[in-house]
Amino acid sequence: MEELRDHAFPLHTVKPMPQTNFNRIFALVYACAIVALLCYHTKTLFYSTTTVSFYVTLTMFVADLVLAFMWASTQALRMRPVHRQQFLENLEKNMKRSEYPNIDVFICTADPYKEPPISVVSTALSVMGYSYPRDKISVYVSDDGGSALTLFALMEAAKFANHWLPFCEENNVLERSPDAYFKSNQSFSSETEKIKTMYESMKFKIETVVERGKVEDHYINGPQEKHAFDNWTDKFTRKDHPTVIQVLLDNSKNRDITGLQMPNLIYVSRQKSKTSPHHFKAGALNVLVRVSAAMTNAPIILTQDCDMYSNDPQTPLRALCYFCDPDPAFRSNLAYVQFPQIFQGINKNDIYACAFKRLFEIQSMGFDGLLGPNYVGTGCFFSRKALFGSPSKPVLPEIPELGPCHVVHKPLQSQSVLSLAHQVASCDYENPTQWGSEIGFRYGSLVEDFYTGYRLQCQGWKSIFCRPKRAAFFGHAPVCLVDLLNQQKRWAIGLLEVAFSKYNPITFGVKSMGPLMGLGYGQYVFWPTWSLPIITYAFLPQLALVNKVYIFPKASELPWFLLYVFLFLGAYGQDFVDFLSVGGWFQSWWNDQRIWLIRGLTCHLYGSIEFLLKTLGISRFGFNLTSKTVDDEVSKRYEQHIFEFGIHSPMFVYFTMAAFVNLISLFRGLFQVFKDGNLEESFLQLLLAGFAVLNCWPIYEAIAFRTDSGKMPLKTTLIATFWASCLYVGASIIFN
Ligand SMILES: O=c1ccn([C@@H]2O[C@H](COP(=O)(O)OP(=O)(O)O[C@H]3O[C@H](CO)[C@@H](O)[C@H](O)[C@H]3O)[C@@H](O)[C@H]2O)c(=O)[nH]1
Numbered sequence: 001m002e003e004l005r006d007h008a009f010p011l012h013t014v015k016p017m018p019q020t021n022f023n024r025i026f027a028l029v030y031a032c033a034i035v036a037l038l039c040y041h042t043k044t045l046f047y048s049t050t051t052v053s054f055y056v057t058l059t060m061f062v063a064d065l066v067l068a069f070m071w072a073s074t075q076a077l078r079m080r081p082v083h084r085q086q087f088l089e090n091l092e093k094n095m096k097r098s099e100y101p102n103i104d105v106f107i108c109t110a111d112p113y114k115e116p117p118i119s120v121v122s123t124a125l126s127v128m129g130y131s132y133p134r135d136k137i138s139v140y141v142s143d144d145g146g147s148a149l150t151l152f153a154l155m156e157a158a159k160f161a162n163h164w165l166p167f168c169e170e171n172n173v174l175e176r177s178p179d180a181y182f183k184s185n186q187s188f189s190s191e192t193e194k195i196k197t198m199y200e201s202m203k204f205k206i207e208t209v210v211e212r213g214k215v216e217d218h219y220i221n222g223p224q225e226k227h228a229f230d231n232w233t234d235k236f237t238r239k240d241h242p243t244v245i246q247v248l249l250d251n252s253k254n255r256d257i258t259g260l261q262m263p264n265l266i267y268v269s270r271q272k273s274k275t276s277p278h279h280f281k282a283g284a285l286n287v288l289v290r291v292s293a294a295m296t297n298a299p300i301i302l303t304q305d306c307d308m309y310s311n312d313p314q315t316p317l318r319a320l321c322y323f324c325d326p327d328p329a330f331r332s333n334l335a336y337v338q339f340p341q342i343f344q345g346i347n348k349n350d351i352y353a354c355a356f357k358r359l360f361e362i363q364s365m366g367f368d369g370l371l372g373p374n375y376v377g378t379g380c381f382f383s384r385k386a387l388f389g390s391p392s393k394p395v396l397p398e399i400p401e402l403g404p405c406h407v408v409h410k411p412l413q414s415q416s417v418l419s420l421a422h423q424v425a426s427c428d429y430e431n432p433t434q435w436g437s438e439i440g441f442r443y444g445s446l447v448e449d450f451y452t453g454y455r456l457q458c459q460g461w462k463s464i465f466c467r468p469k470r471a472a473f474f475g476h477a478p479v480c481l482v483d484l485l486n487q488q489k490r491w492a493i494g495l496l497e498v499a500f501s502k503y504n505p506i507t508f509g510v511k512s513m514g515p516l517m518g519l520g521y522g523q524y525v526f527w528p529t530w531s532l533p534i535i536t537y538a539f540l541p542q543l544a545l546v547n548k549v550y551i552f553p554k555a556s557e558l559p560w561f562l563l564y565v566f567l568f569l570g571a572y573g574q575d576f577v578d579f580l581s582v583g584g585w586f587q588s589w590w591n592d593q594r595i596w597l598i599r600g601l602t603c604h605l606y607g608s609i610e611f612l613l614k615t616l617g618i619s620r621f622g623f624n625l626t627s628k629t630v631d632d633e634v635s636k637r638y639e640q641h642i643f644e645f646g647i648h649s650p651m652f653v654y655f656t657m658a659a660f661v662n663l664i665s666l667f668r669g670l671f672q673v674f675k676d677g678n679l680e681e682s683f684l685q686l687l688l689a690g691f692a693v694l695n696c697w698p699i700y701e702a703i704a705f706r707t708d709s710g711k712m713p714l715k716t717t718l719i720a721t722f723w724a725s726c727l728y729v730g731a732s733i734i735f736n
């Protein structure tokens with residue numbers, strides 16, 4: 001990397017997004033409207049005649065203040081969105097392939113039943129097959145599930161790779177995940193048929209082993225494999241076991257069927273003990289940082305979740321366009337290059353909004369125009385040195401061999417390398433060291449990715465968002481409502497952990513990165529506070545309406561009325577335009593806003609409560625893994641765009657309640673309008689209830705019109721009815 005030529009060809013460009021100017025002007029106009037709204041609230045507050053109207057206005061005021069803060073913080077990411085382009089063709093003009101830096105790929109998996117080993121295999125094969133010098137790639141798989149089944153799957157993958165890699169190269173295959181390739185390619189030559197059969201038989205073997213729950217002797221080939229499985233003694237459990245490191249492919253020894261070198265493939269299951277904290281994925285990644293330092297110590301690290309496979313073999317070259325930039329100043333503070341998380345298997349209109357376009361694409365482009373995108377846990381190339389202190393003040397690890405500049409001279413499987421690797425993978429290795437605080441991936445938040453990226457940027461590191469036309473990676477998103485809500489609850493807790501730490505983005509972040517970056521990150525950590533305005537708007541105006549209490553401006557109070565209309569349409573409209581700009585369309589956007597409302601009523605609320613309980617020392621929480629498998633029936637319904645409820649969950653109760661309250665309020669309000677012909681006062685409240693009813697449509701369907709096993713459980717309906725009635729009684733006492 002250091003020997004770049006003087007007259008280098010450019011490797012990348014950056015351009016502002018076309019909507020930038022519009023965004024800025026609109027932000028100004030919208031800000032004025034918000035100020036006007038706050039004035040309106042203050043005025044109403046002063047002139048309120050009763051205690052009830054005072055408190056109602058106050059509540060709406062607070063809710064709108066939260067919305068105003070959220071709006072302001074999103075503007076930070078609208079000020080300078082950019083898009084980038086890479087010139088891969090210039091890379092080889094600037095440097096020889098033999099000068100490319102080594103890359104260590106980290107793949108995390110944690111449970112063979114929630115994360116099927118066959119998909120871990122596909123992910124591993126897809127990155128082993130990168131169009132990159134093979135001797136420069138090492139793939140490390142971290143197995144937090146400590147499962148012999150996963151090890152077995154990877155042993156099979158290593159054998160299959162000997163055929164698969166040359167096949168991909170000869171046929172210029174773009175999808176180097178065999179699973180994806182065979183799913184999307186129908187026309188087969190005899191050669192393809194042959195390799196497909198080979199893949200199918202491997203898949204069958206792996207799936208059978210997983211189904212039986214153990215690796216039976218007749219699946220084990222030779223004493224070396226047998227020896228590896230000897231680690232799984234009777235005392236070996238998921239939560240308590242010694243380190244297992246298994247080199248499955250070694251580039252100095254293994255050759256493919258054409259005689260070419262193979263990349264390294266290494267299985268790592270770190271030591272676990274019930275008495276030492278393991279810090280979930282961040283802990284797993286730090287073990288890999290150290291183990292890989294002992295074994296290969298590549299300057300570039302790619303972190304991958306096991307469910308996210310590579311969809312383009314040229315991806316590392318794209319990352320090199322930045323890491324090998326001819327300008328040393330550019331390289332010196334570049335911490336990571338993040339690719340967006342893009343998902344497969346999402347239904348056409350994305351009913352659960354799991355594409356997360358706003359998070360993974362729109363706002364990442366917004367961050368990119370400032371100091372760079374946040375780290376999202378997968379599909380991200382790191383410069384190893386970024387994990388060791390700030391650009392100007394490196395922090396060295398306790399063992400010099402683990403430092404980012406150390407060059408490994410010994411062979412991968414030499415005794416000293418392996419024993420160091422075992423030593424640094426042990427569960428109490430980290431205490432007392434700076435791992436997790438100043439070195440490596442940071443501990444202290446369930447969204448370790450977000451937190452780590454944020455802390456790196458606070459230290460002065462920059463990052464790049466790389467969003468090529470052909471998706472670089474494809475991942476798996478939860479396609480079952482309750483899975484999604486649980487995942488989002490974990491995120492909510494993790495974000496609040498950052499918000500209430502001394503590294504709060506508004507205080508600490510603004511100081512270290514400037515107001516825009518600080519605000520941008522601030523928006524995320526306060527995500528769960530969306531709950532407050534959403535709950536308020538879902539219940540208060542509706543309960544007031546039923547009791548003939550009107551809380552919004554009358555339709556005839558034109559300026560204030562139009563102000564409300566503008567604020568609503570303006571925010572929604574701009575969001576819609578953003579959505580279109582990253583390939584969304586009306587229905588997917590509509591579903592996205594619906595799920596945003598549902599999240600406010602469920603996982604964000606629950607996450608906040610759990611976080612509070614934990615802070616008070618009443619409960620604990622961990623990293624509940626998102627399941628990557630779904631039942632056939634469930635996935636069939638998902639394909640048909642039908643919401644999945646099925647089993648009672650306390651989280652379902654809240655939006656079911658909201659669905660009831662809004663429907664009744666809408667009917668009651670309309671009835672009143674027919675009775676006294678006065679639409680003026682109730683107009684906005686009716687509109688709001690109507691909007692909510694539209695959003696709740698799938699819920700009514702699930703309660704009343706469905707008979708399949710995914711319908712709303714009776715228990716949920718009954719509990720929600722009970723609480724909704726309580727609300728009514730309470731409201732009628734308060735308002736009358
Ligand atoms: O103790 C653990 C728990 C999880 N994981 C791995 O972490 C990854 C992410 O877990 P998943 O259940 O898929 O969480 P998601 O919410 O879908 O993941 C998103 O959110 C996480 C933070 O909560 C990030 O780490 C991920 O990169 C990001 O895709 C998976 O590969 C797991 O195998 C571990 O290695 N050890």
Ligand SMILES: [Mn+2]
Pocket residue numbers: 305307476626
């Ligand atoms: Mn995931």
